[in-house]
Amino acid sequence: AQSVTQPDIHITVSEGASLELRCNYxxxxxxxxFWYVQSPGQGLQxxxxxxxxxxxxxxxxxxxxxxxxxxxxxxxxxxxVHWSDAAEYFCxxxxxxGGGADGLTFGKGTHLIIQP
Amino acid sequence: ETGVTQSPxxxxxxxxxxxxxxxxxxxxxxxxxxxxxxxxxxxQFIFQYYRxxxxxxxxxxxxxxxxxxxxxxxxxxxxxxxLDDSALYLCASSPGLASHNEQFFGPxxxxxxx
Numbered sequence: 001a002q003s004v005t006q007p008d009i010h011i012t013v014s015e016g017a018s019l020e021l022r023c024n025y026x027x028x029x030x031x032x033x034f035w036y037v038q039s040p041g042q043g044l045q046x047x048x049x050x051x052x053x054x055x056x057x058x059x060x061x062x063x064x065x066x067x068x069x070x071x072x073x074x075x076x077x078x079x080x081v082h083w084s085d086a087a088e089y090f091c092x093x094x095x096x097x098g099g100g101a102d103g104l105t106f107g108k109g110t111h112l113i114i115q116p
Numbered sequence: 117e118t119g120v121t122q123s124p125x126x127x128x129x130x131x132x133x134x135x136x137x138x139x140x141x142x143x144x145x146x147x148x149x150x151x152x153x154x155x156x157x158x159x160q161f162i163f164q165y166y167r168x169x170x171x172x173x174x175x176x177x178x179x180x181x182x183x184x185x186x187x188x189x190x191x192x193x194x195x196x197x198x199l200d201d202s203a204l205y206l207c208a209s210s211p212g213l214a215s216h217n218e219q220f221f222g223p224x225x226x227x228x229x230x
Contacts, residue, residue, distance in 0.1 A: 043221035078202050100215045101172025103161025
């Protein structure tokens with residue numbers, strides 16, 4: 001069964017500093033990989049996704065993520081965070097086959113706190 | 117273009133009751149998935165509907181059931197509510213079945229079971 005681990009429950013970063021959120025996955029093959037953000041009282045918004053090709057993926061709001069097959073990782077990065085980036089971040093994997101019938105498997109999330 | 121909408125926003129029920137949650141998919145989307153997000157956890161896949169048929173299901177008991185209508189809107193029904201059913205229920209729609217299609221999430225329905 002596929003699984004996703006986000007090792008950091010909380011991360012505190014100063015505004016303007018760089019950010020890296022970790023994500024490790026377990027899957028029999030290369031899955032589809034996603035990062036979502038959830039602000040309080042909101043649904044999930046897709047930041048970026050990896051399907052194939054270039055392992056460095058650019059997303060919205062200045063985020064990027066790098067897929068490393070050898071480490072089964074898909075870490076999210078941002079060079080300079082803004083106070084509005086404070087939110088819950090979820091990494092997710094999806095199976096390449098089955099038309100999405102297994103849904104997405106999410107990690108438990110990382111709560112990002114921005115210090116002024 | 118209207119996004120995914122869910123109703124109601126909040127709901128309070130007691131153990132043993134039944135509840136129906138509703139979701140309107142984004143225009144042009146024929147696939148709807150439902151997720152349960154317990155407090156402090158990531159969303160868990162309940163099931164997916166494609167063209168009015170259940171297409172896949174996660175590890176949830178049969179008392180969780182659903183419907184999809186010809187306009188692709190959807191309902192999630194939960195019978196015999198338990199305290200552990202208290203959660204945020206998220207609906208997501210996508211333009212087809214392919215795994216790489218982006219799922220667009222609604223704001224969720226917060227269910228509290230007392």
